[in-house]
Amino acid sequence: MNLSRASELVPVLEQDIVTGVLKPGQKLDEAMLAKRFHVSRTPVREALGKLAASGLVEIRPRRGAIVATISLRELMNMFEMMANLEGICARYAARRITPEEKLELAAAQEACAALATSEQYDDYYDKNMLLHNLIYKTSHNDFLEKQTQDLRLRLSPYRRLQIRIPGRLKSSSDEHGKLVDAILKGDAKLAEKLTRDHVAIQGERFTDVLATLPSNYVQASA
Amino acid sequence: MNLSRASELVPVLEQDIVTGVLKPGQKLDEAMLAKRFHVSRTPVREALGKLAASGLVEIRPRRGAIVATISLRELMNMFEMMANLEGICARYAARRITPEEKLELAAAQEACAALATSEQYDDYYDKNMLLHNLIYKTSHNDFLEKQTQDLRLRLSPYRRLQIRIPGRLKSSSDEHGKLVDAILKGDAKLAEKLTRDHVAIQGERFTDVLATLPSNYVQASA
DNA sequence: AAATCTTTTATTGTATACAATTTGCTAAAT
DNA sequence: ATTTAGCAAATTGTATACAATAAAAGATTT
Structure with a gap:
């Protein structure tokens, strides 16, 4: 059913974040992630957007995404x-x-x-x-x-x-x-x-x- | 701060959905929305992805987005x-x-x-x-x-x-x-x-x- | 005439290209 | 030596191009 590249990235990144492989505050470079998953930046951006909506990622306009930090x-x-x-x-x-x-x-x-x-x-x-x-x-x-x-x-x-x-x-x-x-x-x-x-x-x-x-x-x- | 096109679409579409201008089950055609907001499909897709994460929109793989229906x-x-x-x-x-x-x-x-x-x-x-x-x-x-x-x-x-x-x-x-x-x-x-x-x-x-x-x-x- | 198969068209998902902004670096000035 | 200004490089956000799939239309068969 859900065989899109972007939607495959979400659970993987999610896992990395919740297990602490990616730590709060850490930069999530689009180009780097694209390379890691062998896709273009487009699906990476979509995945980051979804993670941001769920609160695990923080997107600072024009300044990239980081693993969400919490006050x-x-x-x-x-x-x-x-x-x-x-x-x-x-x-x-x-x-x-x-x-x-x-x-x-x-x-x-x-x-x-x-x-x-x-x-x-x-x-x-x-x-x-x-x-x-x-x-x-x-x-x-x-x-x-x-x-x-x-x-x-x-x-x-x-x-x-x-x-x-x-x-x-x-x-x-x-x-x-x-x-x-x-x-x-x-x-x-x-x-x-x-x-x-x-x-x-x-x-x-x-x-x-x-x-x-x-x-x-x-x-x-x- | 948040002057990206995509992020501007989210609250507008959200409003349309919660006020019933766009009704549950209704198709959300990417090309149509792109035309309506005078942007390309890219920011439209990002907006739809975010609305999907918040539950207001339902994305059926390869079959487009609709306003979320609820059982x-x-x-x-x-x-x-x-x-x-x-x-x-x-x-x-x-x-x-x-x-x-x-x-x-x-x-x-x-x-x-x-x-x-x-x-x-x-x-x-x-x-x-x-x-x-x-x-x-x-x-x-x-x-x-x-x-x-x-x-x-x-x-x-x-x-x-x-x-x-x-x-x-x-x-x-x-x-x-x-x-x-x-x-x-x-x-x-x-x-x-x-x-x-x-x-x-x-x-x-x-x-x-x-x-x-x-x-x-x-x-x-x- | 209804149903099924084939072909065409439209739409989605991804990749690439480009413009705009930010960040990092070098150099000049206090 | 530290700060500030300007430039270069890198990165983000958007647009366009292309490939893959699904929907629609038409042709063929029963």
Whole structure:
């Protein structure tokens, strides 16, 4: 169906950005990207335009594209939004989960827990993402699911730093346990509250994240 | 700053779509648009790509762009999301509103109420939008504000039909009154609940909206 | 006459060409 | 030595050219 060159570039660049291969603030030279993908500048520009619309790339008129940087204020706003979106997903998940989904969810949670006492951060990161995606899906609202995933994607360059903080894996996994229980029991209110608290960056954790944030990841002015 | 041709087209086309000048399903011929705006196809394509990323336009590979159509299921999902987003805005607004904003909010509410008993639907539509936008802004979360506005924009081709239903103006305005009171009092919980109920399309209202929906506005398959 | 196949036309997607602006460099001046 | 001015090179934004695909029209067959 979608065999256009431009649309093939989007997910590749997206992946490079969210995994940190291309870092916030880094210049995205059109000619360079054209060479890398063996296409002309035209599809490259189209791809960059789409990434800009999704917020991962920033296009400064006549001055080229860079991987989007975020001000501290924006970052806080986005994390706040994320906590709310995931909370909504959990609430609907608790109300709408099917018997088959209950099995999947329990399995995903156990996969996470199994890695919680290890120090395999990348593996935990992946399993953790699967669990969260599963909850989004269980909301049975495709639009909500996509919006939540999109925001998670946009935050991932910043989120990846967070998980490495000592002791975070264990406490994260413990919170998952309670959350999944709430969803399985159909307690929507509790599921929403637990999720919001789980995702929100508050108090000490916030300063921890700030401290580990490379200075070029955020804009100078707030 | 932003003097590129392509970026000038985006808001114009956007406006045409949300106001219904260009209707869902309608073909967007590149050559025609190029002629209309006195530019080549290149900036037209870039503009269409961006509108596609924001969801207002649908690009079918090798078959051109159309104004996005939405399946009934998607429409329900989007209205559900909208109710939640506005609810979050109201909750934060109640917690964060400043004294100056209290005055603005009260004024905006009264402007709405003044038109509630009239049949000036378009005027009410505008004042209503101002009030809602003000609440988004009062959330003091720019990201949440923008996401909520974007979704409202996307829904506006469908929402405009809704307000014409007899008696809707008055009941909408009454709900506003209670909502604004809750925000002014700082009752975040109540503000969120009232907003969700206000925005959500439920029960009879849902079938009313369905009945007034032109069949070509929605996709055949659900 | 209806349906299917072939040919023509139109439209999309990509590459290249060119104009406009910005950036980097060199040189002069304070 | 640092700053400023002017020039050169590189880069962006738009237009045009061309190739690939889809839509439309016409011809042929049943």
